[in-house]
Amino acid sequence: MIESVLPILQCPKCSSKLRKEQGYIVCIQCGAKYSIIDERIIDFLGGDQGWVGLFERFPRLYDPWSRIGWRLSGRGSLDRFYEELTENLSEGILVDAGCGTGSLLSLLERKQYRGSLIGIDISLPMLKTASRKTKEAVFLRASIDRIPIANDTIDHYVSSLVIHIFRDKAKVISEISRILRKGGNVRVAVATTDSIKGRIFSRLLAVHAIRTSDYISLFKAHGIEILRTNDFGTFKAFYGLLSY
Ligand SMILES: [Zn+2]
Numbered sequence: 001m002i003e004s005v006l007p008i009l010q011c012p013k014c015s016s017k018l019r020k021e022q023g024y025i026v027c028i029q030c031g032a033k034y035s036i037i038d039e040r041i042i043d044f045l046g047g048d049q050g051w052v053g054l055f056e057r058f059p060r061l062y063d064p065w066s067r068i069g070w071r072l073s074g075r076g077s078l079d080r081f082y083e084e085l086t087e088n089l090s091e092g093i094l095v096d097a098g099c100g101t102g103s104l105l106s107l108l109e110r111k112q113y114r115g116s117l118i119g120i121d122i123s124l125p126m127l128k129t130a131s132r133k134t135k136e137a138v139f140l141r142a143s144i145d146r147i148p149i150a151n152d153t154i155d156h157y158v159s160s161l162v163i164h165i166f167r168d169k170a171k172v173i174s175e176i177s178r179i180l181r182k183g184g185n186v187r188v189a190v191a192t193t194d195s196i197k198g199r200i201f202s203r204l205l206a207v208h209a210i211r212t213s214d215y216i217s218l219f220k221a222h223g224i225e226i227l228r229t230n231d232f233g234t235f236k237a238f239y240g241l242l243s244y
Contacts, residue, residue, distance in 0.1 A: 001039070001040055001136060001137075001138050002020065002025070002036065002039070002040065002042065002138055003020065004116055004138075005093070005116050005118055005138050006018060006019070006020060006025070008093065008149055008150050008153040008154070009025070009042075009140075009148055009149060009150070010148055010149065010150045011027035011029065011030060011032055011148065012044050012142065012146055012148040013027065013030055013032050014027060014029050014030045014032075015150075016028055016029030016030065017029075018034075020036075021033075023035065023036055024036060025042050034046070037124070037127075037128070037141075038128060038131050039131075040131045040137065040138050040139055041124070041127050041128070041131055041138075041139040041140075041141060042138075042139070042140050042141065042148075043124065043141040044140060044141055044142040044148050045122060045141050045142060045143070059101060059123075059125045059126050059128070059129040060129070062100060062101050062126065062129070063101055063103065066078065066100075066103075073191070073197070073201050073233055073234045073235065074232045074233040074234070074235055075231065075232045075233035075235075076232060076233075081160075081189070081232055081235075081237075082103060082104055082107055082160070083107070084230065084237065085104060085158055085160060085187050085189060085237065086104060086107055086108050086111065086158070089108065089113065089156055089158075089185070090111075090112070090113060090114055090115075091113070091114045091115040091155075092115040092116075092154075092155030092156055093115055093116045093118065093153065093154045093155050093156070094108070094113070094115060094116070094117050094118065094154070094155065094156040094157075094158060095118045095119075095120060095147075095149070095154050095156070095157050095158070095179070096117070096118070096119045096120065096158050096159065096160075097120050097144040097147070097157060097158070097159040097162060097163075097172075097176075098120065098121055098144055098159055098160070098161075098162030098163075098165075099119030099120060099121050099126075099127075099130055099139070100121060100123075100126050100130070100160075100162075101126055101129040101130050101133065102119055102129065102130025102131070102133040102134050102137065103133075103160075104158060104160055105117050105119050105130065105133075105134050105137045106130075106133040106134050109134055109135060109136060109137065115155070116138070117134070117136060117137040117138070118137065118138050118139070118140060118149075118154075119134075119137055119138070119139045119140070120139070120140045120141075120142055120144055120147060121139070121141065122141065122142070122143050123141075124141055127139045127141055144159070144162065144163075144166075144172055144175065145166060145168065145171040145172045145175060146175070147175050147178075147179055149179045150179070151178050151179065152178075152179070152180070152181050152182070153179060153181065154179050154180055154181065154184060155180075155181060155184050155185065156184060156185040156187070157176050157179070157180055157184065157185065157186050157187070157188075158185075158187045158188075159187070159188045159189070159190075160189050161189055161190065161191065161235060162190075163188060163190045164190040164191040164192075164202070164207045164208060164209040164210075165207050165208065166208065167208045169208075169210070169215075169218055170218060170221070170222075173218050173219060173221075173222045173224070174222050176188075176222065176224065176242075177222040177223050177224055177242055180242040181242070182242055182243075182244060183241055183242060183243075184241060184242045185239075185240075185241055186219070186224050186226075186238065186239070186240045186241060186242065187237065187238070187239055188237070188238045189232070189235055189236065189237040189238070190209065190215065190235065190236060190238070191207060191209040191234055191235055191236075192209055192210070192211060192212050192215070192234065192235070192236045193209045193210060193211055194211055194212050194236075195234060197233070197234050198234040201234050212229065212236055215236075215238060216238070219238065219240060223242055223243055223244045224240050224241070224242055224243070225240050225241060225242075225243040226238050226239065226240040227239055227240050227241065
């Protein structure tokens, strides 16, 4: 499975191609070695722990918490939201940026997705949970503002309720436009500060949500044309494509 996505991966240090060795992925240029964990996870962060929060210690709490968080801040059912984010996606190379415990990827597998599924997250415990939840998906332990995937290679970029966490959204969005092929799909759901509730949510959880119009300008500045949006309470889903 890792072999199937290896041709589109690149070394996060020097952007060169990678090859597989026993238990490792190795950069052909700088020699950097990245561990393979549980057959389907490549650890590009190594000793760098990223955030170690409650959910890293108890990843099983994450899914129930998502449902509670959704009831407080979202609108409609969480399942309906996941259904919409994955609607009519059936083939090609798909990245779920900030995949957490793999809810979207396992839904895509249940819907008989035929292409390659790649989940990216910084949390190893989350990725281990996600790999148990899925059968075919490959996981990269990496930050979504520095994705170890080559330029112009993926068909679909999906991200659910993650990008608002980043202060430097331009960096995250420039990565979307770098790795997507021209015409590739963008489906991003984020918290916005359009409503009072959204501003309170952003303040309470110390996330860096911004207004819908600011997200749209950022996407546009990176060649991503937003075709439609859909409101889910304080969250908003953006649907677009890379126009150049
Ligand atoms: Zn390298």
